[in-house]
Amino acid sequence: MAGHSKWANIKHRKAAVDAKKGKIFTKLAREIETAARLGGGDPNFNFMLRMVLEKARAANMPKENIERAIKRGTGELEAEALEEIWYEGYGPGGAAFMIKVLTDNRNRAVGEIRSTLRKHGGNLGESGSVAWQFEEKGVITVRAEGQDPEELMLLAIDAGAEDIEEAGEIIQIYTSRNDLQKVREALDEYNLPIESAELQMVPTNMLELDPETQVSVAKLIEALEDLDDVQQVFVNVDFDEEVLEQFAA
Structure with a gap:
């Protein structure tokens, strides 16, 4: 697992900035809603909900936003049904991507992901193509x-x-x-x-790429994470510290 946390550290810093802008609250609300729908609205008896609430509080998500998301999940407030989908694909240099989506419109989600991958030199893969x-x-x-x-x-x-x-x-x-x-x-x-x-x-194994390709992969990750339906993006690239610092700046 060595190397996986390098990108996680950059994401951690980026999340703090995004939280100040309110950019991640919509994604957190969808996670809260889904966890409440699957396991109920009481975090004492719903471990998945409790985990998401920790992330929400770390991001300083407003309490009223959290409460509304829980109520949408439990059915107390009307809400569109959210579907969890995993998409697989390839990025620059053959980097393998796993993309977690929560969406109320499957066609919109896959269309935006396919378009984003193509714009950044990647492509959408078949189910099972990179999950292994x-x-x-x-x-x-x-x-x-x-x-x-x-x-x-x-x-x-x-x-x-x-x-x-x-x-x-x-x-x-x-x-x-x-x-x-x-x-x-x-x-x-x-x-x-x-x-x-x-x-x-x-x-399970990290892919080594040249610095220029690493930057291209990092830009693709950011573009995917900016899509409303995308919750998380995972990639198998071992980033150089210099590249990550450049990207973070």
């Missing part, structure tokens, strides 16, 4: 400030985690899909500054 290059993992993100990575690694491993990776402002703890809730709840006892706990598609 990823594993679904639980990923717990902790703010690095004030944390001892070695001590945190011991706590995480004792709780059942598989791996831990430090990347700039964040530390990421990886678990199996089925152990995410158990590990997250075990770490609660230590009052860690946990920003999120969620399922992610983690590449």
